[in-house]
Every structure is written in structure tokens, then in C-alpha cells.
Amino acid sequence: MDSAASRGAIRPPAGAVGAARPGAGVPVTVAPLRDSVREGLKIVVVGGFGVGKTTMVRSVSEIRPLSTEEVMTEAGVGIDDTVGVRGKNTTTVAFDFGRISLNDDLVLYLFGAPGQERFWFLWDRLFSGTLGAVVLVDTRRVQDSWYAIDRLEHQQVPFVVARNNFGPPTHSLAQVRDALSLSPEVPLVDCDARHRESSKSVLIELVNHVHTLSTAAYRAMAGRPG
Numbered sequence: 001m002d003s004a005a006s007r008g009a010i011r012p013p014a015g016a017v018g019a020a021r022p023g024a025g026v027p028v029t030v031a032p033l034r035d036s037v038r039e040g041l042k043i044v045v046v047g048g049f050g051v052g053k054t055t056m057v058r059s060v061s062e063i064r065p066l067s068t069e070e071v072m073t074e075a076g077v078g079i080d081d082t083v084g085v086r087g088k089n090t091t092t093v094a095f096d097f098g099r100i101s102l103n104d105d106l107v108l109y110l111f112g113a114p115g116q117e118r119f120w121f122l123w124d125r126l127f128s129g130t131l132g133a134v135v136l137v138d139t140r141r142v143q144d145s146w147y148a149i150d151r152l153e154h155q156q157v158p159f160v161v162a163r164n165n166f167g168p169p170t171h172s173l174a175q176v177r178d179a180l181s182l183s184p185e186v187p188l189v190d191c192d193a194r195h196r197e198s199s200k201s202v203l204i205e206l207v208n209h210v211h212t213l214s215t216a217a218y219r220a221m222a223g224r225p226g
């Protein structure tokens, strides 16, 4: 975990073949899982409807991500909550799945959660066995990400919060922290989920955070008498 947690540890696999993914404008690599891989760590990207979860998994995955996008049709009027996300015509109905190789024997598996309230029952299952989570927030609809934070706190899953900017920021990060009632130790960063480097730095933030928490827990245990 130590080496994986250091900055710059996330890198594309050697010998990956580049291939353009239709529509995204981001090069995606076709990278078979290495034989040397011994361990997979699970990370979940969660947050309200349309905050950019699928976009983040797509931008950062080294494989063509599995996604379960479905077109929102008239049948969903009154059920699909499209307020504040004009122009969005598909939605995740199960989860997104992507992968990043950290080093020769360690990979991160990325799961993007479905954002609509009617799929929230899937979240607790998705959190099971996870190393940690990224909560994406759109500051035009901060309240849409409250439930994600509540669930993660309840399940005691470590998380970081990333403000996905859909335009120039209108609030300071301190104001966002306030609106989300985030405790000071939870990292809060800016990102643009469409860009690989930006999404990657959010994941590095999460891995570093998990590393800090586990080191502190280990020290506390080691210092305990008996």
C-alpha cells in the first residue's frame, strides 16, 4: 500500500495500445490485465444525479469502461429527476466499471454509482469491500450529494469530496465544506471529471487519505497497552 499511496504511483500500464473511444475525445487504452497482478482495490464514485460520475470513470479508466447508460424517455417523466441537468438524456441504471493499474501487482477497480434516487438502494451493496469513495458534488445542486455523504459516514467508508466544476466556481471551497457539513479531516478538492489528469489527482487524494487513516489507526493500535 505504501508505494501505491505515493504521488505519481498511478500510471498507464506498459505496452498499452491506444484506441480512441467514440464520442469521448479522451484516448482510452486497451490493456489486458497483467499476469503479475495480485491484488485489486475497489473504489466507488458516488454523488447525486448528473454530477459527472460516469464521466469520471470514463476519463480515468485504462480500459473501455463498462457502463449501463440508458436513455431517459418520456416514460420517466415525473420519476427521473432532471431538474438542474438540462440536456442530459441518459442515466446510469446499474453502475460504471473501469480499471487503473497502480503497479505490477496492484490494480484499482472503479465503480461509478447510479445517481438517481430510485437506484440508491444499490449503493450500500456497491460500498461493500471498498477501499474508499469519491463523492462528486455539483455546487448548483449541493443537496443532491448529502445522501451519499450520509451513507458513507454510516458505513464508515473513507471518502474524499470533489467539486466537479460545470463552470467558473461560484463559491469558495470553505463555503462548500460548510454547506456539506464536512469534518475538517475529509479532503475537499476541485476537479473536472472530463479530464484524465484531474480525475487521477482526485483518486490520488483518496488513496493518500486512506493511507493517512490506516497509518493513524495502526499507530493507535501499536501504542495501545497490552
Ligand SMILES: Nc1nc2c(ncn2[C@@H]2O[C@H](COP(=O)(O)OP(=O)(O)OP(=O)(O)O)[C@@H](O)[C@H]2O)c(=O)[nH]1
Binding pocket: 048, 049, 050, 051, 052, 053, 054, 055, 056, 088, 090, 091, 092, 112, 113, 114, 115, 116, 164, 165, 166, 167, 191, 192, 193, 194
Ligand atoms: N461542463 C462540464 N460538464 C460535465 C462535467 N462532468 C460531466 N459533465 C457533463 O455532465 C453530464 C452528466 O454527466 P454523467 O457523467 O452522465 O453524470 P452521472 O453522475 O454519471 O449521472 P447519473 O449516473 O445519471 O447520475 C454529461 O453530459 C457530461 O458530459 C464537467 O466537469 N464539466
Ligand SMILES: [Mg+2]
Binding pocket: 053, 054, 055, 091, 092, 112, 113, 114, 115
Ligand atoms: Mg452515471
